[in-house]
Amino acid sequence: xxxxxxxxxxxxxxxxxxxxxxxxxxxxxxxxxxxxxxxxxxxxxxxxxxxxxxxxxxxxxxxxxxxxxxxxxxxxxxxxxxxxxxxxxxxxxxxxxxxxxxxxxxxxxxxxxxxxxxxxxxxxxxxxxxxxxxxxxxxxxxxxxx
Numbered sequence: 293x294x295x296x297x298x299x300x301x302x303x304x305x306x307x308x309x310x311x312x313x314x315x316x317x318x319x320x321x322x323x324x325x326x327x328x329x330x331x332x333x334x335x336x337x338x339x340x341x342x343x344x345x346x347x348x349x350x351x352x353x354x355x356x357x358x359x360x361x362x363x364x365x366x367x368x369x370x371x372x373x374x375x376x377x378x379x380x381x382x383x384x385x386x387x388x389x390x391x392x393x394x395x396x397x398x399x400x401x402x403x404x405x406x407x408x409x410x411x412x413x414x415x416x417x418x419x420x421x422x423x424x425x426x427x428x429x430x431x432x433x434x435x436x437x438x
Contacts (some may be wrong), residue, residue: 315409336351336362376390
């Protein structure tokens with residue numbers, strides 16, 4: 293690529309990172325009255341609530357957190373009574389993670405925030421444009437996982 297023609301703001305990764313940061317700023321987990329959460333904890337609850345029982349490694353992958361971030365979030369959320377760790381019946385060295393009843397309530401609040409955030413981000417798009425956008429995301433994802 294010709295360095296004179298290179299435009300950082302026109303790269304996919306730059307645009308996605310900018311959008312991700314803007315979207316993350318729109319989610320204020322402090323709006324959740326039940327508990328104080330940081331972004332990693334909020335994402336952890338969202339993923340665990342959606343997928344159900346997970347290991348820390350599965351959680352990290354699905355929440356797009358590195359293993360240490362996921363582990364810290366789990367420790368904090370266990371201390372807050374939001375997540376419960378149980379020994380994995382198939383592997384005594386591993387743990388399965390579950391939302392507690394209090395965690396289920398927080399998950400409901402987080403889902404509401406996610407829905408609101410998506411409505412704000414996509415409000416100017418027509419249904420067809422939304423379908424096209426998500427179809428393009430799917431194609432890009434497929435390109436990167438092949």
